Amino acid sequence: MAFGKGCHLHLIDGSAFIFRAYHALPPLTRKSDGLPIGAVAGFCNMIFRYVEDNAGPDAPTHVAVIFDKGSHTFRNDLYDQYKANRDAMPEDLRPQIPLTRRATEAFNIACKELAGYEADDMIATLARQAREAGGNVTIISSDKDLMQLVGDGVEMLDAMKNRRIDREGVFEKFGVYPERVVDVQALAGDSVDNVPGAPGIGIKTAALLINEFGSLEELLDRAEEIKQPKRRQTLIEKREQIEMSKRLVLLDENTPLDFTIDDLEVQDPDPDVLMPFLAEMEFRTLTKRVADRFGAEAPVIEEPKPVVEDGPSPADIPFEPETYACVRSADDLAPWIDQILERGYVAVDTETTGLNDMTAELVGISLCVEPGQACYIPLAHRAGAADDLFGDDARAEGQMGFDQALEILKPILEDEAILKIGQNMKYDAKIFARLNIDVAPIDDTMLMSYAMHAGLHGHGMDILSERYLGHTPIPIKPLLGSGKSAITFDRVPIDEAVRYAAEDADITLRLWQLFKPQLHRAQVTRVYERLERPMVPVLTRMERAGVKVDRDTLSRMSGAFAQKMAQLEEEIHELAGRKFNVGSPKQLGEILFDEMGLEGGKRGKTGAYATGADVLEDLATLHDLPGRVLDWRQISKLKSTYTDALQTHIHPETGRVHTCYSIAGASTGRLASTDPNLQNIPIRTEEGRRIREAFVAEPGKTLVSLDYSQIELRILAHIADIDALKEAFREGQDIHAATASEMFNVPLEEMTPDIRRQAKAINFGVIYGISAFGLARNLRIPREEAKGFIDRYFERFPGIRDYMDATKSFAKEHDYVETLFGRRIHTPEINARGPRAGFAQRAAINAPIQGTAADIIRRAMIRMERAIEGLPATMLLQVHDELLFEVDEGAAEDLISRAREVMEGAAEPVVKLDVPIIVDAGQGANWAEAH
DNA sequence: CCTGTCACG
DNA sequence: GACGTACGTGACAGGG
Structure with missing residues (x-):
């Protein structure tokens, strides 16, 4: 039947269906092999319900499901930031996309997509064609971007709410009728699609x-007539941006289609195609329902060996190290590959010659496909002991070729449809990356545990195995020895290596089976998928990039520091009246309090005198020696921790320093940096700050630093809902001065540095869960006075106390607190008694603030790579609220504007903060200049 | 291996 | 009434 008058075309927004299905359902997996299948299941249910609901007299004559294809469309050419703050597609959704196409076809519904255009454009084009032919159109979607098409025989249907949207419905949503919807969208912009619009103007205005x-x-031409000065200025200044926004939101009604509406005629599903597909997906209930509906026979879906939820718990299956296989040839490996392909997932673990993933060499690989079924593939074991002068470099017998093994494994490790499961996958991914293998997609049991158990315990394999599997893993110590006689893993005899290595993969797989369903129950699936797992590839690239550190600069500084220390040491010995080890707090304490007889010595729990900086600073008024020791300590610290130690971390081949970030180290969601720690490079003192001059850009490049301004205080203002603070941030005021002004009734113009300093200390104190004692010590004022400050602060900002009380009682009830993004931080001691309770309470107050800031910068980092794609720029370091980049000199400004936009918008669209997020930027030849 | 100290946000 | 307190980290040196 040719489409025309009396015909009715249904256009289904396929991508919307997929995402709704994905988010509505728990992460279901196909029972027989664990293939993620939840979105496909939901999608099929939705399509089936659609088919059932549209069988009646007013059934459509024509129908199609329209999908997006690829992420690059003509809109990206118009505006490179279009949809730039979209999160990447979840790893377990990607392999399901092609299956939804197959599902659509199995239901015998036309399935259309077009590269370079969004589904919305195809829908617009088809709607126009149908309208012109005199037929009716129903668009099944709730996407507001499609509302511009409504009217003149075209209506929308929100399938979930079963609500029709006509011209009046559009007016309700936008305040205008469909023909003016794009005008409103062009002005209001859209944070989800990153359409800029006119700043400060929302849908209402x-x-x-x-x-x-x-x-x-008309509005833009006559903008001068607008009365409100700010609005008028915006419209005049941002005219181009608004016009571009309109081009972004305006749908293309003339996309080049390679089919006509006539090709979309409704056809009944063919049970011979549909039933086998549903059976293949192992949708038991749906298969039966569909069979009933079409009077077909439901195919029998075999119950596979129960694996996850119904079977014996992975913890109950005994560990039998002697049954692990040793893979010594391609023939040995083949059946494992078959198993992996059949199941669609595998636990992987690498054994290497060390703990540093930038220098360690791959020694062997273990795989596990099912509890107890694991193998080890030795690849670079050596024959003979390390001290065997003759045999030490010989390759051990009975190993398959190194390159041969990798050639076989690479396609598996890179296969989009095979999930690679690891414990601390970043380590293994980096080892593989050095061998030119990009491991993806992944799951990581360490990160799963972190998402569920942060604050409860560590997330190393040994702890997780003991706690959740009741099994103590074979310790590595006896294999490697310790101290001087320690050997590397390539010297471990293969037979012993098999038991240890394969067990690690076995444990990992069991933990995964246990954790996978728990993630959803603990409501942290999103945290895991959006904030933890995506950090692995991002950090892998940052760590591998490293930062260039100039050895000569450090070496010169070390020399100068050594001289200064020797000089100070001499003076200190002189003042003390004898020689002693200045670096020994114990000896120093004895000199100060016993020999020199200074007053006020306090002994710690070990019986030694305390000689911390605060103590020495107090003593400095009585004698010259303590001040000298403070100077000596500062320089000693700079030399030993920075100028000396950093040099040893310069990678021999790259000439750069490659820190290692732990994703699951800090309970709040912050990263931690180790080997070396590049998150505590000095900056507060002039001398220390100069160490940053050694962090340099390559010739022709420059370092760019972007950091969030006062992000924790902004988050506090938002979470605790403090109007005065929010207002101060909106006005762009100096927040500490504003606090001081409010607290001490001092006008901003009369603010003194000292009053501001006190307010600043209070602001930070609040973030830390303030106590009179702590504030008093920090400000060196009497406790009574500190208490007065705090009372006054609470009086002026009563919402803060409410926030603190609410947070504490939430923690007491749930034993955890949450960030704005749903990250949970457990507070197991919150109901303890004694000083521990105080600790736990302050930590509970701090965690949502620190954690939300951590979530925001993680979101920025995850989006950053896409946003700066094409620029000659690399993200190098993260320091909690700062990101450091290296970029070709000419592209620095471009990088700053793109990176800033990502960082400032990183909370959206999940969270819309009541305060602006501001990012400061700097650039220079070295880190000191850039910051 | 633990403690004290001090570098950072 | 006493206790011990700002939150989160990592590295180094000394000392048992």
């Missing part, structure tokens, strides 16, 4: 303006 002037063009 936009509709008001459009209704007043009639159209966007």
